[in-house]
Amino acid sequence: ARKIIIDTDPGQDDAVAILLALASPDEIELLGLTCVAGNVPLDLTARNARMVCELAGRTDIPVFAGCDRPLGRELVTAEHVHGKTGLDGPDLPEPAMPLADTHAVDFLVDTLRVEPAGTVTLVPIGPLTNIAAAFKAAPDIVEKVHEIVLMGGAYFEVGNITPAAEFNIHVDPQAADIVFRAGAPITVMPLDVTHKALVTKPRNDAFRALGTSVGTAVAQMTDFFERFDKEKYGSAGAPLHDPCTVAYLLNPELFTGRHINVEIETTSELTMGMTVADWWRVTRRTPNALFIGDLDADGFFDLLTERLARL
Ligand code: BDR
Ligand code: CA
Numbered sequence: 258a259r260k261i262i263i264d265t266d267p268g269q270d271d272a273v274a275i276l277l278a279l280a281s282p283d284e285i286e287l288l289g290l291t292c293v294a295g296n297v298p299l300d301l302t303a304r305n306a307r308m309v310c311e312l313a314g315r316t317d318i319p320v321f322a323g324c325d326r327p328l329g330r331e332l333v334t335a336e337h338v339h340g341k342t343g344l345d346g347p348d349l350p351e352p353a354m355p356l357a358d359t360h361a362v363d364f365l366v367d368t369l370r371v372e373p374a375g376t377v378t379l380v381p382i383g384p385l386t387n388i389a390a391a392f393k394a395a396p397d398i399v400e401k402v403h404e405i406v407l408m409g410g411a412y413f414e415v416g417n418i419t420p421a422a423e424f425n426i427h428v429d430p431q432a433a434d435i436v437f438r439a440g441a442p443i444t445v446m447p448l449d450v451t452h453k454a455l456v457t458k459p460r461n462d463a464f465r466a467l468g469t470s471v472g473t474a475v476a477q478m479t480d481f482f483e484r485f486d487k488e489k490y491g492s493a494g495a496p497l498h499d500p501c502t503v504a505y506l507l508n509p510e511l512f513t514g515r516h517i518n519v520e521i522e523t524t525s526e527l528t529m530g531m532t533v534a535d536w537w538r539v540t541r542r543t544p545n546a547l548f549i550g551d552l553d554a555d556g557f558f559d560l561l562t563e564r565l566a567r568l
C-alpha cells in the first residue's frame with residue numbers, strides 16, 4: 258500500500274475523503290492526518306478530524322494540529338458553506354481520542370525525513386499552509402515526496418470564494434506558491450473537475466441505503482453541504498471536491514487532465530489566489546502540474562459507495 262498523509266480542514270467533503278482512504282487499506286496506508294485552519298478555525302478542524310476517525314472506528318490514526326493561520330494573511334473561513342462547526346449535518350459525538358502532541362509541521366518533516374526518497378504521497382485538501390511551512394523549514398524533505406495530489410484552484414470554473422479564486426488557494430496563496438514551485442510532482446483537482454462530482458439525490462440515497470453509521474453520516478453531511486451550492490449555483494447536488502484526490506490514488510483512470518504550467522497570483526487583491534493555468538499552452542513556462550479537467554462521475558460514485566460500504 259502506498260503511504261499517504263492527508264492534510265485537511267474538515268469540512269464535510271474532507272470527511273468523505275478521509276473515510277474513503279480509511280476504507281481502502283489495500284491501496285492506502287494512512288500515516289496520519291495533519292489539520293490546518295481553513296473551512297473553520299484550527300481547534301474545530303482538529304476536532305472534526307478526530308470525530309471522523311472515531312466514526313470509522315480508527316482511533317489508531319494519529320491526528321496532528323498544525324498552523325492556525327495562513328503564512329502572511331488573515332484567515333478566511335467558510336462557515337457559510339460548512340456550517341458553524343465545519344461538519345454540520347450529522348449528530349456525531351464529541352471526540353474522545355486525544356490529539357497527537359506533535360505539531361503537524363514537525364510530524365511532516367520528521368516523517369518524510371525517515372522515509373526513502375520518492376515514497377510518501379501528500380494529499381492536501383485544505384489551504385497549503387502546513388505543507389509550505391514544512392517545505393520552508395526542511396527543503397530536504399521535498400525529494401521524499403512521491404507525489405502531491407491536492408484539491409484546489411480552478412480554470413474554466415474560476416472562483417468560489419472570490420470571482421477569480423478557489424477557496425483553498427485563496428486562503429493561503431503564498432503557501433500555494435511555495436508548493437507549486439517546490440519541484441515535487443503535483444496533481445491538481447480544481448473546481449473544473451470537482452463541480453462534476455455532484456451528489457445527486459440517487460447518489461445520496463445510495464449512501465443512506467448502506468444502512469451503516471458511516472453511510473448515514475455521509476448522507477447527512479452531503480445533504481447539509483448541498484444547500485450552499487444549490488442556492489448559489491443551482492447545482493444538482495453537493496460537489497464532492499476533496500474525495501476526488503483519494504479516488505485518483507485508487508483509480509487514476511477515472512480522471513483526465515493536462516500536464517501544464519500553473520502559477521499562483523500572490524499580489525493582486527482583486528485576483529488573490531487565482532490559479533493561472535496555461536491550459537492552452539500559450540506560454541513557454543515549464544509544466545509543473547497535472548491539472549485535471551474531467552472525471553467519470555458514475556465510476557467515481559460507484560467506487561466511493563462500494564468502499565464506504567466496507568466501513
Ligand atoms: C474546497 O474548499 C473547502 O470549502 C472544501 O473543503 C474544499 O477543500 C473547495 O473549494
Ligand atoms: Ca477541504
